[in-house]
Ligand SMILES: [Zn+2]
């Protein structure tokens with residue numbers, strides 16, 4: 001069953017420059033975090049400070065893939081997402097991914113394969129639709145290995161910066177972008193409109 005976004009939304013507590021209308025169906029935690037960084041001049045460490053669970057906050061330095069993994073999101077506290085974002089991000093992410101697993105298991109082309117991860121059919125790198133990302137949007141659907149075209153635009157998905165060809169891992173990081181949506185090579189993924197600095201939608 002496809003999760004209904006509305007069921008995961010509430011009213012944010014006002015800590016952040018944020019509006020739940022900026023969240024779209026099937027949106028990935030990656031673009032939620034990029035939008036948050038963009039509108040709140042935040043960095044990766046601020047995301048941990050805002051939403052990290054007790055174990056994460058107790059760490060002096062937050063290293064290791066597990067803490068930055070955007071599929072499992074194990075470094076974060078759902079209650080803080082609910083309060084500050086008005087969005088049950090953990091539950092929504094998990095439900096969408098599980099629905100995809102369920103769908104693929106029922107599909108004829110799906111092979112069971114590796115038992116090591118229930119999400120082994122998901123891309124390790126960020127998979128980008130150049131149309132979606134112009135508006136700051138990235139979807140969990142883009143991350144499915146078998147999906148090579150954006151389901152919203154029917155355009156090819158790419159897994160590197162179109163200018164410098166650098167691959168961008170699908171994880172919470174400041175190491176690939178100088179600012180949200182801006183590659184270190186200078187390529188801007190999000191279209192910036194000076195009349196409407198966010199977008200028509202967010
Ligand atoms: Zn698209």
Ligand SMILES: [Zn+2]
Nearest residue numbers: 161164183185
């Ligand atoms: Zn680049």
